[in-house]
Amino acid sequence: MSTSTTASATYAQRIAFVCETASRLHTYGTTAQRLEGAVVVLAERLGLECEPWSNPTGLILSFSDPSRPLGASDTTRVIRLAPGENDLYKLAESDRIAEAVAGGAMSIAQGHTALRALDRNPSRLWRATQLLAFGLASGAVAGLWRLPWVDVATATAIGLLIGLQSLLNERRPRLREASDAVSALMAGIVAVLVSNLVQPLNLNSVIIAALVVLLPGL
Structure with a gap:
């Protein structure tokens, strides 16, 4: 100094x-x-x-x-x-x-x-970019595993939903404590619905790819 x-x-x-x-x-x-x-x-x-x-x-x-x-x-x-x-x-x-x-x-x-x-509220552009990043991260992992396009699209969609939930949790501190569990439940439900109603999926791989955004540091 x-x-x-x-x-x-x-x-x-x-x-x-x-x-x-x-x-x-x-x-x-x-x-x-x-x-x-x-x-x-x-x-x-x-x-x-x-x-x-x-x-x-x-x-x-x-x-x-x-x-x-x-x-x-x-x-x-x-x-x-x-x-x-x-x-x-x-x-x-x-x-x-x-x-x-x-x-x-x-x-x-x-x-x-x-x-x-650093405590300033993020701009709308920053929030939109963060939301997009959630989806891209999940979709990218599914793509790296060479999953079918429906699996990649499903993982991307789930990633976007998790990102949306993350943004909503900022206004609900109590829900934030259970956010990981809620995200995992949501990922499982969406993947099962798509697999049953649209096209069979590699469920384990899709769910893991979708939840990769919850890893620390991402």
């Missing part, structure tokens, strides 16, 4: 930025060991000592300022968080912002602003 950036940021501001970054990494699906390692490195580069502890529903971060007498600046933050979900884009952006702040390319205030910008 550059000297000018360090000088312009107070002890509390540096702690707040580390806490914000740690919360984002947790929310976006970083594993506990990687999160703790990243927090320690970021804190060191901001002139802090930090002992992090991560669990699926929260963080405990203990800070101290190595330039002050032992025990004079000890601070602990307990952060309650919901279990994280994999979001590779936001995870990469959070990492990039943290690196920029630690390297002096951004001030801590600019880093906070950039992190909070």
Whole structure:
């Protein structure tokens, strides 16, 4: 971190930025060991000592300022968080912002602003693109397995339905907890209906291809 950036940021501001970054990494699906390692490195580069502890529903971060007498600046933050979900884009952006702040390319205030910008509601174009990606991912897997065109079309259609459900779940937090089970049930029902009413399908392959979009990171 550059000297000018360090000088312009107070002890509390540096702690707040580390806490914000740690919360984002947790929310976006970083594993506990990687999160703790990243927090320690970021804190060191901001002139802090930090002992992090991560669990699926929260963080405990203990800070101290190595330039002050032992025990004079000890601070602990307990952060309650919901279990994280994999979001590779936001995870990469959070990492990039943290690196920029630690390297002096951004001030801590600019880093906070950039992190909070990740909370903006996605545009309609983004939602439409995401929905299309669900269908394409399922159809592509079915195509790679060289399934008949009806199987590929069915897997694609189920992928689109799962994508639509995923978008609807954003407004229904309670339903989100059961989204994987609901998606699997929906995939099975649609595949069986098509197989019985339209043309026999390779049911296992179609259902697996349709559900591939639920794999972490996709």
